[in-house]
Amino acid sequence: MSPSSTSSSEPxxxxxxxxxRAVGVCLVLLLAFELVVARRExxxxxxxxxxxAVLDVxxxxxxxxxxxxxxxxxxxxxxxxxxxxxxxxxxxxLSRGDVLNLGVTAGTPFDAQHLFHRxxxxxxxxxxxxxxxxxxxxxxxxxxxxxxxxxxxLGQRLETDGHVLPLLAGWAWHTYGAHDVIWHxxxxxxxxxxxxxxxxDGRLDWRLRSDGHNxxxxxxxxxxxxxxxxxxxxxxxxxxLVESLRRADIDVSVVQIPLHPEYTRLVAExxxxxxxxxxxxxxxxxxxxxxSPLIWADDSAALGLRANHFRDYGHMTEDGAAVLSxxxxxxxxxxxxxxx
Amino acid sequence: xxxCTWNFGLFLLIVVGLYYLVPRRRQNLLxxxxxxxxxxxxxxxxxxLIALSTGVDFVVAQRLGRTEAEDARKRLVWVSxxxxxxxxxxxxxxxxxxxxxxxxxxAIGFEPHLPLLEVILPVGISFYTFQTMAYTIDxxxxxxxxxxxxxxxxxxxxxxxxxxxxxxERADQLLPQLSKxxxxxxxxFAGGLQLILIGTFRKIAIADFAASEVSAAFAEPGEAPGMxxxxxxxLFALQVYGDFSGYSSIARGTSRxxxxxxxxxxxxxxxxxxxxxxxxxxxxxxxxWLRDYLYIPLGGGRGGTLRTYRxxxxxxxxxxxxxxxxxxxxxxxxIHGVALSAHRLWLRGQRPTQxxxxxxxxxxxxxxxxxxxATMFVVLVAWVFFRAPDLPxxxxxxxxxxxxxxxxxxxxxALPLALGALAMLLDVPQYVTGEHTVLSRLPWPLRGCIYAxxxxxxxxxxRDTNVPFIYFQF
Numbered sequence: 001m002s003p004s005s006t007s008s009s010e011p012x013x014x015x016x017x018x019x020x021r022a023v024g025v026c027l028v029l030l031l032a033f034e035l036v037v038a039r040r041e042x043x044x045x046x047x048x049x050x051x052x053a054v055l056d057v058x059x060x061x062x063x064x065x066x067x068x069x070x071x072x073x074x075x076x077x078x079x080x081x082x083x084x085x086x087x088x089x090x091x092x093x094l095s096r097g098d099v100l101n102l103g104v105t106a107g108t109p110f111d112a113q114h115l116f117h118r119x120x121x122x123x124x125x126x127x128x129x130x131x132x133x134x135x136x137x138x139x140x141x142x143x144x145x146x147x148x149x150x151x152x153x154l155g156q157r158l159e160t161d162g163h164v165l166p167l168l169a170g171w172a173w174h175t176y177g178a179h180d181v182i183w184h185x186x187x188x189x190x191x192x193x194x195x196x197x198x199x200x201d202g203r204l205d206w207r208l209r210s211d212g213h214n215x216x217x218x219x220x221x222x223x224x225x226x227x228x229x230x231x232x233x234x235x236x237x238x239x240x241l242v243e244s245l246r247r248a249d250i251d252v253s254v255v256q257i258p259l260h261p262e263y264t265r266l267v268a269e270x271x272x273x274x275x276x277x278x279x280x281x282x283x284x285x286x287x288x289x290x291x292s293p294l295i296w297a298d299d300s301a302a303l304g305l306r307a308n309h310f311r312d313y314g315h316m317t318e319d320g321a322a323v324l325s326x327x328x329x330x331x332x333x334x335x336x337x338x339x340x
Numbered sequence: 341x342x343x344c345t346w347n348f349g350l351f352l353l354i355v356v357g358l359y360y361l362v363p364r365r366r367q368n369l370l371x372x373x374x375x376x377x378x379x380x381x382x383x384x385x386x387x388x389l390i391a392l393s394t395g396v397d398f399v400v401a402q403r404l405g406r407t408e409a410e411d412a413r414k415r416l417v418w419v420s421x422x423x424x425x426x427x428x429x430x431x432x433x434x435x436x437x438x439x440x441x442x443x444x445x446x447a448i449g450f451e452p453h454l455p456l457l458e459v460i461l462p463v464g465i466s467f468y469t470f471q472t473m474a475y476t477i478d479x480x481x482x483x484x485x486x487x488x489x490x491x492x493x494x495x496x497x498x499x500x501x502x503x504x505x506x507x508x509e510r511a512d513q514l515l516p517q518l519s520k521x522x523x524x525x526x527x528x529f530a531g532g533l534q535l536i537l538i539g540t541f542r543k544i545a546i547a548d549f550a551a552s553e554v555s556a557a558f559a560e561p562g563e564a565p566g567m568x569x570x571x572x573x574x575l576f577a578l579q580v581y582g583d584f585s586g587y588s589s590i591a592r593g594t595s596r597x598x599x600x601x602x603x604x605x606x607x608x609x610x611x612x613x614x615x616x617x618x619x620x621x622x623x624x625x626x627x628x629w630l631r632d633y634l635y636i637p638l639g640g641g642r643g644g645t646l647r648t649y650r651x652x653x654x655x656x657x658x659x660x661x662x663x664x665x666x667x668x669x670x671x672x673x674x675i676h677g678v679a680l681s682a683h684r685l686w687l688r689g690q691r692p693t694q695x696x697x698x699x700x701x702x703x704x705x706x707x708x709x710x711x712x713x714a715t716m717f718v719v720l721v722a723w724v725f726f727r728a729p730d731l732p733x734x735x736x737x738x739x740x741x742x743x744x745x746x747x748x749x750x751x752x753x754a755l756p757l758a759l760g761a762l763a764m765l766l767d768v769p770q771y772v773t774g775e776h777t778v779l780s781r782l783p784w785p786l787r788g789c790i791y792a793x794x795x796x797x798x799x800x801x802x803r804d805t806n807v808p809f810i811y812f813q814f
Contacts, residue, residue: 018784019530025788026795033796143804165346166804176799183800 030175037182038174044150044181047193049206052146052181054104055115057196062204063115066097068125070337072250074112074241075132077206078257078314079103083130083328084321085202091329096202098337100126105206108137109237110148110156116244124248125338130255130328131245133238133285135267135278135297136224140231149177161231201318201325217263220313225271235281242288253291253332254282258300258324263313294331303327341381342806343590344543351378356597364521368491371499371598378500379464386462389427394497396423397472401479401486401493413480420476424469431461436665464504466662466814470629472497475511477633484512492518501594505587505811507605507625514600522599531777532596537794538766538776539589544798546759547582548807550575553755558727561736567748569740573720574756576727578763581610583810584623589776604776608767613711615679615718616692630659648684653677663814668725668734675722697771 037043044052071094073083080103088099104111112131116123136142140162144152148160149170157167170177197205215223245252267275286293296303300310304327309320316324341348355374362370380387400420407413438454445452475496478484487493495518502509557564557572564572588605595602605625612618619627638651653674660673683692695708721738728734739745769778779787 018787019526019780022784022787022791025785026791029789029792030795033792141805165350169346173799175796176802179800179802180804186800 034173034175037178043178044146046185047181047188047191048196049193050146050181050184051106052150052178054206055111055118055147055151058102058104058115058204059119061196061198062100062102063119063122066100067122068097068338069100069123070094070098070126070335071100071128071130071332072123072126073099073101073103073130073132073255074107074109074115075103075130075255075257076107076134077103077105078134078259079130079132079255080105080107080204080206081311081315082257082321082324083203084199084318084325087201087322087325088329088332089202091326092332092335094335094337098335099202101203103132103204104147106145107132108145108148108234109241110152110234111145113237113241113244114147114151116241120248124250126250127337128251128253128291128332128335129245130253130294131238131242131285131289132255132257133235133282134256135271135274137234137238138230138232138274138277138281139225139227140229141227142224146178146181159233159236161233162229199318201321203321215312217260217266217313221263221266221271225267225274228271228274230273230277232281235285239285239288242285246288246290251291252289254286254289254293254295255328256293256295256297257314257316258296258298258303258305259314260307260310260312261300264298264300292331294328341378342808342812343587343594344540344802345806347381352594352597359598360524364523367521368495368518372491372495375495375498375500375503379498379503382463382504383460386465389431389462389465390468390498393424393427393469393472394494396420397476397497398490398493400476402488404476404479405486417476417480420473424473428465428469431459431465433661433665440667461813463812467506467508468497468503470508470626470662471511474508474629474633475515478511484515487515487519489519499595499600501591501598501600502602505584505591505809505814506623507588507591507603508629509602509625513603517600525599528596528599531780532593534777534779535589535593535596537593537791538779539586539591539593540798541794542582542586542589542763542766543809544586544801545582545794546763547579547586547810548803549801550579550582550756550759551807554579554727558733558737561728561733561740564740565746565748566740566742566744567746567750567752569737569745570748571752571756573724573727573737573741574753575759577610577720577723578756578759580723580726580810581606582763587809587811592776608771610716610719610763611697611712611767611771612715613695613708614692615676615683615715617694618715618719619676619680626659626662630655630662634658649681652680652684656680663726667731668728671731671734672722672725675718675725679718679722 044050045056047053048057071088071092073079073085080101083099083101083103085099085101086096088094089096092099102112102115109131144160144163144167148156149167152160152167152171154168154171157171158164160167166176175182199205242252242254282295286295304323305316305320309317309323311317311320341351351374355370358370359367376387376390379390397420400416404413404416407416435456435458438456442452442454475484475493479486487496492515496509496511496514499509499514499518554572554576557568557575561569585606592602592604603625605623607621607624609618609622612621635651635655638654639647640651641648654677656673656677657670658673660669660671660676663669663672695711696704697708699705724737725731725734728737770776773781775781779790782790
């Protein structure tokens with residue numbers, strides 16, 4: 001430590017002239033950038049495997065090939081990977097395209113609502129909907145997805161507890177709204193990336209990791225439930241979705257996919273509050289549905305699922321999806337399609 | 341409430357707007373209220389600690405101002421020290437010392453069950469307790485007259501731009517500014533916004549970008565290749581600098597919007613050519629605090645060579661411990677203490693000075709680069725202990741780097757080099773001109789373009805989940 005004094009308290013000379021002109025140039029450039037982003041929808045979809053583009057991918061790869069589905073699955077990636085449409089179709093004696101899995105990476109009831117309303121002409125013909133619910137929906141620390149920043153109306157942004165300001169900022173300033181989509185595109189050096197395909201069993205092939213590495217359940221539990229702040233907005237939307245589906249005369253079953261036993265143990269032991277809040281918020285949603293709920297988060301062993309049926313804490317392999325899809329078909333019993 | 345969040349942006353907009361609307365005699369009351377809201381947003385329960393520290397030091401200083409007897413004055417200053425260090429020790433160090441004692445007893449065969457508090461650390465406690473202690477000590481030393489205005493003093497303790505991570509302001513700098521009304525000055529406003537912009541850029545574009553890569557590199561220190569670990573250490577050096585200097589710049593800019601000048605906390609430390617100069621340029625408000633209130637009272641450079649080295653080492657060890665209740669921080673401080681002592685020994689009484697970076701001859705350049713590299717070597721080795729979770733991990737990282745463990749491409753160093761170059765783009769002009777608002781020197785069209793590029797870059801690189809400032813945890 002040197003005893004010599006520093007000149008650290010010296011005031012900094014004030015900004016020099018031309019401030020307003022410099023600010024003017026800055027604003028003009030920012031406005032130009034903003035106009036480019038706001039007017040080009042392609043900003044969101046330039047990379048197919050991105051959070052902002054996933055709904056467009058589902059519409060192009062799944063919905064457009066099934067003009068009159070009977071069973072529709074809404075939910076997150078857990079449902080996307082757990083329910084194999086072709087297995088359910090086979091078990092129920094349905095035709096190809098009668099079961100649609102619209103599960104979305106980090107999907108929330110917002111995505112389901114959006115898909116349902118945007119594709120009402122196709123989806124309102126369904127007779128059964130499986131609506132996925134997740135424990136992390138009650139965690140307000142999880143930020144809104146790129147889809148919410150892209151599609152949410154002003155009213156929806158205002159009712160998103162704890163994230164109103166960033167969502168409003170994204171509504172008023174598209175550059176911010178689309179920031180992570182543009183950033184990922186830039187980090188990929190402008191490359192479009194791989195397209196999204198459909199697996200042989202009808203599930204969407206959306207595996208972002210190709211190296212086979214997955215985080216241990218503890219990391220996922222912390223990512224999804226850490227920094228817990230209770231929020232209701234996702235569960236409110238789930239309830240609104242179920243009510244919309246019921247108004248469209250679609251039978252609804254609420255689904256919680258079985259999870260890796262290690263993950264459920266961690267949630268029970270280290271995130272007990274989340275489980276309690278989630279179960280309380282789930283009750284009105286289950287009450288609004290009219291088919292038996294399939295709440296199986298803790299039931300993987302009872303359902304005959306083994307550790308190798310899970311790719312990670314909650315995503316299933318092809319074998320796991322086959323086991324669970326057959327069970328779901330069994331629970332549904334029989335499904336009557338419109339026109340039968 | 342964190343800087344770089346929409347909440348803070350809205351808060352600042354409201355506070356600055358009201359600040360220039362209310363009568364000037366009400367400005368301090370408004371700032372005091374805003375500061376308590378700012379702090380209470382994080383956890384209102386700990387406002388009581390700030391109130392305690394404020395009350396004790398205000399009363400003690402008032403009494404010191406009226407007391408001439410030395411014994412009574414000493415007793416009064418001890419009251420302040422005991423309360424402030426007591427609060428700091430209770431919240432920050434109780435569990436650390438309890439665990440250390442338990443581990444020590446465990447090593448000799450006892451297995452004591454000592455109680456732990458397991459309380460969360462009140463944010464900013466290390467900063468505001470040091471600031472209030474400095475005030476009382478200055479009054480005790482008769483370098484400062486105590487203020488009679490409780491509002492001004494309370495604001496000095498909890499002034500929101502620098503409350504949670506400094507700069508640790510001196511009373512003789514801040515109190516006079518808080519005691520007089522402030523008017524809106526356009527030049528201050530522009531300078532303030534520029535400092536906020538530069539600080540946010542350092543935080544988002546450099547520190548937060550490096551943060552995720554650092555976490556990946558440090559995740560499995562025993563397994564990672566040496567080159568990967570070196571990348572992690574280099575990136576952490578950039579992260580901690582971008583994070584803390586960015587915070588300090590935002591704090592100064594915010595304060596300047598309110599017409600109050602805070603001290604500079606960083607002066608391009610990574611351009612230092614010796615360790616003594618590094619400490620004159622890194623976290624200046626802490627290093628000068630430690631110098632004035634610890635090193636010099638211990639005897640400083642007086643009393644012989646050995647005592648000087650002892651004082652240096654003790655100051656740096658305690659400086660390390662100030663950062664956190666962990667042996668890693670003690671080792672970090674110890675490394676700097678040893679380096680400062682070794683450098684002092686090397687100089688044999690000469691005053692340490694910064695070598696010029698002006699290239700006069702190849703030999704001078706080589707000497708300067710060599711001195712810089714030696715300084716950075718010490719700084720980087722010390723950062724390993726600062727960042728790693730424990731001592732075995734730190735040693736494993738160093739082993740991995742020095743033995744060049746495993747395979748690793750030199751291309752892994754591309755990111756730290758790129759981010760380092762970005763940091764230098766900001767630092768070198770500031771170093772040459774001595775101005776933190778050096779962008780103001782540029783022609784206005786170029787300045788406008790740079791502002792726009794910085795704003796777009798910050799916007800695109802913002803994360804959905806905020807990365808907390810590293811120094812908030814201290």
